[in-house]
Amino acid sequence: MAPAELAAAGWSVALLERNADIGGFIATEERTLPGYLHDTYSSWHPLFVSGPAHAVLGERLRQHGLTYRNTEEWVTASVADDGRATLAHRDPERTADGFADPADRTAYLAVLRRYERNMESLGGLLGGEPRSPEALRHLARLSRDAGRAGRERWPRSLASGGRGYARSEFRGGEVDHLYAPWLLHTGLSPDQAPGGFMLPLLAVTLHGFGLPVAAGGSGRFLDAFRSLLDSLGVRVETGAEVERIVVKRGRAVGVVAGGRFVGARRAVLASVTPTALYGELLPEDAAVGGLREEAARFRPGRGAMQIHVALSAPPEWRDGRLAAIPLIHLSDGSGSTGIACAEAEAGLLPRRPTVAVGQQYVLDPSRVPPGAAALWLQLQEVPFTPLGDAAGELDTTAGWTPELARGYADRVLDRVAAHAPGLREKILAVDVISPVHLAAHNPNAICGDPYGGSAELDQSFLWRPLPGSGRHATPLPGLWHIGASTHPGPGLGGASGHMVATALTTA
Ligand SMILES: Cc1cc2nc3c(=O)[nH]c(=O)nc-3n(C[C@H](O)[C@H](O)[C@H](O)COP(=O)(O)OP(=O)(O)OC[C@H]3O[C@@H](n4cnc5c(N)ncnc54)[C@H](O)[C@@H]3O)c2cc1C
Known part of the structure; x- marks a missing residue:
């Protein structure tokens, strides 16, 4: 810009x-x-x-x-291996209604309110120079919010990971399930700081602005x-x-x-x-x-990979609510996403990768032929130099060969098909972009890291x-x-x- x-x-x-x-x-x-x-x-x-x-x-x-x-309705969802789905609506209250424990509903709405109340300072800190008098003024304003407890809450959330934050603040698992995979989009894993700060910020942003x-x-x-x-x-x-x-x-x-x-x-x-x-x-x-x-x-983060799928018709999700949701994560929350991140950081192809399933055609049907569909699949737990396969199935000794990329894409497609029976029969074509391709396209993606470090x-x-x-x-x-x-x-x-x-x- x-x-x-x-x-x-x-x-x-x-x-x-x-x-x-x-x-x-x-x-x-x-x-x-x-x-x-x-x-x-x-x-x-x-x-x-x-x-x-x-x-x-x-x-x-x-x-x-x-x-x-954009959507004014359901915006994102996480689906666990057992089919359990947690959904976020543009409306925070409707999202909170899906949480089993009433205390979690109250806590969720309260944290959103806290972020919204302080959005001017948070926006000022994120949109301004961190080492500046303005940043100090924003910090002072934040520290005045909600007394001593509030003062401590901001630095503690910055120092914590998303998993720890969600465990401390919520009794049930819905918030973790819904937003732990979203931390991948900030370049973090569920256990890396400042995930405890980013998790509510992601929620506020999705409620406020959807997924344009x-x-x-x-x-x-x-x-x-x-x-x-x-x-x-x-x-x-x-x-x-x-x-x-x-x-x-x-x-x-x-x-x-x-x-x-x-x-x-x-x-x-x-x-x-x-x-x-x-x-x-x-x-x-x-x-x-x-x-x-x-x-x-200066160190890069994990590598990423992109898979594009042309379908003859939209996927038939077991959970029909997913049909209209632009971006779905296949993840159990911090549990499976944390393991997949650790596997990737150890140089292994994850056994159960977190799959970000984009269904842009739901918002913009002009992107596909009439009646057809396409999936934008993003993997953010991928080693740039694979040392092995956590599932013990794929041969990684020659690195990111087209065969390895296709083999891993098959694992990813199987994960999607487990929630959308019949998907395989609808696939007309698949395109795979490996972390090596990302690095070759853009030198800022060192080791296939999409997030510049x-x-x-x-x-x-x-x-x-x-x-x-x-x-x-x-x-x-x-x-x-x-x-x-x-x-x-x-x-x-x-x-x-x-x-x-x-x-x-x-x-
Ligand atoms: C697969 C993928 C999906 C993503 N999805 C999203 C998403 O949906 N939403 C989102 O907000 N973010 C997303 N991101 C992250 C986002 O794309 C990046 O954070 C963002 O593009 C970074 O922008 P940038 O301004 O740093 O420049 P970059 O996008 O990194 O562009 C820098 C440009 O500089 C050029 N360049 C570098 N060195 C030189 C040189 N020496 N001489 C001349 N030109 C040079 C490069 O070729 C490149 O075109 C995604 C990233 C990837 C890889």
Whole structure:
């Protein structure tokens, strides 16, 4: 979003992208059969729609053709192996009605209210520089909420994982079942901090904003963005890999792409990992203090994998309520998701992976032929270098070969078919994107990590991108660091670019 905001403020902007198209992990393609429009990578835009970049650019994108489809009804569900389903509705009360224990209903609504009551401060912290006087003001306001107990609650939730949080706050298992798999979408596992803070935030966001998808596919978002950039005079150069950042007299003055110098009078914004910024793009003698050493220790999170399925007809879910739900998780909650994460972290292909089953056609039937359906299956517990198979079935010795990718996709499809009998007979085509493909498509996905670096507490907030640089300004004047590897982390929020554009245009 930064190029659009800077250009709108009158700056002359060039956007350099190494791939043939802009968009990174945003694309829509007919990856299986003609007439089936699959969001190749990302798909759901609640972060963007709820974030500060949308507040600035949302209306302009709409004028350039972007429209969203969303649900006002049931938004997400988790289904356990035994068929038990927990559902979330846009309406928090209807969601809470599904919890068996009355105390959990009260507790759930209370925590949502607490987050909503403090949304200005939470939004300010997530959408602003963590090391700033404004952040301190937001923290002070949060700490005044609900007295001493409230003061302690925020830091304790930040220090805890989602599983521990749900166990402490709720007697029954519904909240854990519903939201533990959602933690994967923040790059966490059920036991990693700050899951205890993120879990209610996910719930508030889903209730408040649903799961918007771009009408016609995420590619239409890019069309609108590209059209907006054109209208603002942004020079977009694709197939232009930045090889280095040029520093003169201690200041970033441009980049070299394809052997050609592109000068930047005011600022260079780098949407890359710290590994690339400090380890590859900057000259070795650039004055960046200890950041080069810190960047060498920046670690990626788990790998991911994407499977696209063209179906002749919608799945017939055993639990008929699932037919209208855009995004379903196949998981027992922290139990199976925690095990699958641990297996992946140990280099094993999980035996019972958590499957995120996207049914975008429910919101946007234009993506599939009449009467047909498509599934967007996301796996977020995948080793980049498989050392074995937790189920002892697949041969991993040659790494991510097409055979291994297909074999693992079969396990995933069996998991879906267990809840939707007859699914196999409806499958017309399958497309598998392995973690190796993700890394090849986008160098920011180190080891197939879709989220630009582990999002555990020690690499988040004050310490993202690096402990010595928990901000978007770098030690080099004129050089700014944005993207998923920086605060507030991964997702299609556009917040880091917005923060930097705001800082530059209001300075
Ligand atoms: C399969 C998948 C599904 C996802 N689903 C969702 C979802 O539904 N909702 C959501 O909110 N998030 C989702 N995410 C996460 C989200 O896509 C990322 O967090 C987000 O795209 C990160 O954006 P970014 O601005 O950091 O840039 P990126 O998307 O990482 O793009 C960076 C761009 O810079 C280019 N680049 C890198 N180095 C250079 C260089 N040296 N020279 C020139 N160009 C370079 C890359 O080619 C890339 O195009 C998903 C991710 C994946 C992989």
